[in-house]
Amino acid sequence: MKNYFGVFILAITFGIVAESKAQNFSGLDKSPADIAYYRTDRKAPPIAKVVYGRPQKKGRPVFGTLVPFDKVWRTGANEATEITFFKDVVFGDVEVAAGTYTLYSIPGVKEWTVILNKATDVWGAFDYKEANDVARTTVPVSSGKEDLEAFSITFEPGENGADLYLGWATTRIKVPIGLK
Template sequence: MKKLIIGGFSAICLIFANPINAQEDGKVNYSKAELNFSKLDSSPMDLALYRDKDEAPVARVIYSRPQKREREVFGKLVPYGEVWRTGANESTELTLYRDMKVADEVVAAGNYTIYTIPNEKEWTIILNKSNNTWGAYEYTDEQDLVRINVPVRKAPNTIEALSMAFEDSGNGADLLIGWDNSYVKVPFKNAK
């Protein structure tokens, strides 16, 4: 019995003598006594959520927020006339919790990817059936569900980080997408 108690005590001492440490690369290091988590992503992930008057979720967008950092955004960093992931890192994800109407198309509840083709005076907004994609590298128009052109609007102030928000429109919501000195409105209307 003495050996069992001493052996158990020794094992407990060994466990507490080796504190755990999470390093920047996400691996565990058993030799340090403090935690070091990874640094904040330079284009952090964010989400915009639209709820109806009863607080039920209607639509959600998950996207990464690149920063302007004194760069010329549209026409340079984001080229005109090319398909863009509408953010950074993973492609921008749209979840519709109920059927919605975009342009004259009814889009069924489900998960989609939002791509855009920015131009100086208007953007083409693309709802695509692909999911879990990185950037626009895997984009194919064969998976397009809806395309709609929306006018570019002048922002009242500079928008440092790509930003998205829903604005109630009375019969649904407009998704506002803004960065640098411009923004667009994408109308989502109730299907019923």
């Protein structure tokens, strides 16, 4: 009887230790993921969706320092930002088929180049290849009154479809997206 009790206690101990090790959840990401949708109204099917990481300023200067000027940026943090169009669109002056693309950008002081690239599910911009670009457009930089702590993306209705806004600190970028 004594032997069985020892084995029973040992089995319970191993079971508790194994169970406690089974749930190793990671902590909150320092640049949490977010999603921005564009719909014509709440009940309408989506026209576009952006999935991106939201880096934080944390008192640091952003563009020109944390995010260098004139270099390809993943347009967010962690995995490269992806945009899905549920309908064919016009991006810049290029007709783009419905589908999912990586959204890269090249920040500049006065203007940004915003890029759609067909390589998806990539981390950062380390493996960026210009040969995979589907469309590029150059847009001016503007300033907002609100100082955004976290990099943010949103959509608003635009002249011919939607305007995609990128913002961080006081920098604002508006990318028109035409609906076909």
